[in-house]
Each structure stands twice: as structure tokens, then as C-alpha cells.
Amino acid sequence: MKKVSQKALEMPGSGIREIMDLAWREPDCIHLEVGQPDFPTPSHIKEAGIKAIEQDFTGYTPSRGIPELREAICKKLWEKNGIKATGDNITVCPGAVTALDSAIMTLVEDGDEVLLPDPGWPNPEMMVKFLGGIPVHYHLLPQKSFLPDLQEMEEKITPKTKAIVLNTPSNPTGAVFSEELLKGIYRLVQKYDLYLITDEIYEDLVFEGRHFSVAGIDQEERVLSVFGFSKSYAMTGWRLGYIFSPVKISAIITKLQEPLVSCPSSISQKAGFAAISGPKEKVEEMRETYRRRRDLAVSILKAYDLYEYTPGGAFYIMVNVSALGEDSREVAKKILREHKVAVAPGTAFGESMRKYVRVSLAASDDQIKTGLERICGAIKEARSSLKSNS
Numbered sequence: 001m002k003k004v005s006q007k008a009l010e011m012p013g014s015g016i017r018e019i020m021d022l023a024w025r026e027p028d029c030i031h032l033e034v035g036q037p038d039f040p041t042p043s044h045i046k047e048a049g050i051k052a053i054e055q056d057f058t059g060y061t062p063s064r065g066i067p068e069l070r071e072a073i074c075k076k077l078w079e080k081n082g083i084k085a086t087g088d089n090i091t092v093c094p095g096a097v098t099a100l101d102s103a104i105m106t107l108v109e110d111g112d113e114v115l116l117p118d119p120g121w122p123n124p125e126m127m128v129k130f131l132g133g134i135p136v137h138y139h140l141l142p143q144k145s146f147l148p149d150l151q152e153m154e155e156k157i158t159p160k161t162k163a164i165v166l167n168t169p170s171n172p173t174g175a176v177f178s179e180e181l182l183k184g185i186y187r188l189v190q191k192y193d194l195y196l197i198t199d200e201i202y203e204d205l206v207f208e209g210r211h212f213s214v215a216g217i218d219q220e221e222r223v224l225s226v227f228g229f230s231k232s233y234a235m236t237g238w239r240l241g242y243i244f245s246p247v248k249i250s251a252i253i254t255k256l257q258e259p260l261v262s263c264p265s266s267i268s269q270k271a272g273f274a275a276i277s278g279p280k281e282k283v284e285e286m287r288e289t290y291r292r293r294r295d296l297a298v299s300i301l302k303a304y305d306l307y308e309y310t311p312g313g314a315f316y317i318m319v320n321v322s323a324l325g326e327d328s329r330e331v332a333k334k335i336l337r338e339h340k341v342a343v344a345p346g347t348a349f350g351e352s353m354r355k356y357v358r359v360s361l362a363a364s365d366d367q368i369k370t371g372l373e374r375i376c377g378a379i380k381e382a383r384s385s386l387k388s389n390s
């Protein structure tokens with residue numbers, strides 16, 4: 001039998017999946033490992049999808065998406081992100097994940113180094129490795145409020161560096177990069193002739209301050225920016241996202257969609273049009289709910305003397321579980337087995353997170369309260385037995 005592709009074989013799997021699979025075998029467990037909104041898609045968006053089916057809008061569309069959606073995206077990019085775009089800058093994709101993959105595929109060749117965050121959402125790294133690129137990590141450390149250090153980033157740049165990938169607000173930490181920091185990163189990109197891929201899927205979930213899009217200040221066609229519908233509009237299953245990129249790059253990204261997906265779903269695009277051009281009350285309601293849950297999580301951590309930081313966005317918080325063991329993968333399994341709470345191990349997002357687990361706030365207040373109190377209670381117990389043994 002001939003061998004399967006070595007690169008495909010060697011591509012690492014996602015460390016979040018392992019705990020999710022184990023958790024589904026525990027019927028009474030509390031799910032704080034999942035990174036998807038626990039809200040239904042707003043009804044006007046669902047209705048647009050239903051109408052698309054009823055009106056037989058069920059065929060292929062242009063590879064880069066239907067013109068009306070791309071026009072609505074351009075309007076949104078200008079009004080919300082300060083990015084000047086035409087339809088030729090936009091590729092609509094089946095989820096932000098495909099947009100990110102296409103961006104990485106367009107830029108990365110064998111031996112290219114790509115700066116990626118540690119901790120970071122694992123998928124870009126999987127794709128960089130699959131393409132024969134070399135991931136080089138810059139750190140988002142708790143002692144720096146989970147924000148990158150520009151000096152460290154600059155030190156990691158070599159003649160082989162092709163691009164920097166960043167994600168703000170961040171999965172898994174919820175940290176929000178400031179405008180000043182983003183401008184600093186952009187200056188490095190200019191200085192060393194690099195590309196910058198910004199993953200802005202959580203742009204609508206910023207609790208304090210405002211989200212800043214670097215593409216708005218880019219005069220040199222260096223920035224590719226990924227946006228989505230999944231988190232803002234609770235549309236994970238519709239599989240819809242989009243990427244803004246310079247016209248020449250956008251043409252390549254669009255060409256890559258052909259062999260991969262042909263085009264995004266016609267039905268989802270109609271729903272996406274309703275989402276982006278329709279009322280935003282639900283988006284605001286969901287953001288307020290996540291903010292309230294973040295405050296709840298912070299107050300529980302404070303009560304147990306486990307508080308380290310307050311996430312400024314997204315719907316995650318990292319919790320230091322070092323009192324329960326050395327390796328967060330084992331600790332996450334232990335928490336699931338002994339306390340019936342599923343959380344994502346920090347190591348799924350990078351080696352620097354060995355002492356942490358990611359708690360998702362995309363769950364009800366009750367689940368967050370019970371789940372976090374069980375984890376915090378276990379840590380308290382472990383700490384006091386450590387004290388009494390010493």
C-alpha cells in the first residue's frame with residue numbers, strides 16, 4: 001500500500017477535541033470547554049435563511065460570494081472598522097477558519113517562519129505546519145496581562161519570517177490588544193517587510209474600550225483581516241466568515257476557494273446579509289450577557305483567592321490550576337473525572353499554558369457558577385492539604 005501524505009499525517013490534532021470527546025461520554029457533566037455561543041441565531045437571520053431555501057436560492061454562487069453580501073461587508077468595514085474596501089478586497093468563506101487557512105495558504109511556503117501567539121487558537125499553527133512552514137511563538141504571558149511584548153516579537157523576526165498572525169480579542173485569554181500595541185506591531189511589519197494576518201472574529205465582544213482594526217491604517221497592502229459571523233451572531237453552524245485583503249491577494253484567496261469549497265453556502269450568505277445589514281440589538285444583548293458572566297467568573301475567582309486578571313473581551317477566562325497538578329491536560333481530565341466539569345486544557349493553546357485551563361463563558365450563569373465553584377473548591381482543598389502536609 002502506498003503511503004498517505006506525510007505532511008497530513010504529521011499535522012497535529014486539536015487538544016480541545018480530546019476533552020470534548022471525553023466530556024460527551026459524561027452525561028451529567030457541566031460543559032465549560034466549548035467555544036461557541038449558547039444562544040440561538042437571531043430570528044430575522046434564520047428567516048432570511050429559510051426564505052433563501054423557499055425561493056430556491058440553493059445553487060452555487062460566485063467563489064468570492066454574492067455581490068450584495070460583499071457590498072454590505074464593505075459598508076460595515078468602513079463604518080465599524082475604518083477599512084476602505086471594494087468587493088474586490090473581499091472573499092466570503094465557509095467560516096473564519098477557512099478564511100484564515102486560505103490566507104496562510106496564500107502566503108506560506110516550505111521553510112517560511114510565521115510568528116504565532118502562545119497561547120493561541122491552534123488552527124493557524126496546524127495549517128502553517130501542514131504547509132511546511134515553521135511556527136515561531138511570541139508569548140502572551142499572564143504577568144503581561146496576556147499581551148505581546150514588542151521587543152520579544154522583534155527578536156523573533158529573522159530573514160525567513162513571512163508573516164505575523166494575531167488574534168484580538170484573544171481566544172483563549174480574552175485579552176484585547178490596544179490601538180497603540182497594534183500600531184507597534186504594524187511598525188514591525190513595515191520595518192521587516194512582512195505580512196500581518198489579523199483574526200478579528202471576536203470584534204463584537206469587547207467589554208471595555210473599542211476594537212481596533214490595523215487594516216484601517218495600512219497603506220502598504222500588508223494586512224489581511226479575518227472576520228466572522230459565528231461569534232457575533234451566534235451562527236457557528238452556518239459556516240460563514242470573510243477576509244479583507246489587498247486586491248491581488250484577494251484574487252489568489254478566491255482562486256484557492258475553487259478546489260477547496262467552490263463557494264460558501266448560498267443559504268448562509270443570504271442569512272449573513274440579513275445579519276450584517278439588519279438590527280444589532282441581539283449582538284449587544286449577547287455581549288452584555290457575556291460581560292455579566294465574565295464579572296460573575298471574576299467574582300468567584302476573587303472569592304477563592306484565585307483571581308489573576310479580567311478578560312477585556314471574547315467569552316473565555318484562563319484559570320491557574322497548578323495546585324491540582326503539573327500538566328493542564330492531565331488536570332483537565334481529572335477535573336472532568338472527579339468533579340464533572342469539562343474545561344479546555346491550557347496546553348491545547350500552547351506550552352506556556354501548562355498551569356492553566358480555559359473556562360468558556362458561553363454557558364448559563366448557573367453552569368458557570370457551579371462549574372467554577374467546583375474547580376475552585378478542588379484547588380482550595382489541594383492547597384490546604386499541601387499546607388497541612390508541610
Ligand SMILES: Cc1ncc(COP(=O)(O)O)c(C=O)c1O
Nearest residue numbers: 095096097121171201228230241
Ligand atoms: C480565534 C478564532 N478564530 C477563528 C475561529 C473560527 O470561527 P468560524 O466558526 O467562523 O470558522 C474561531 C472559532 O472558535 C476562533 O476561536
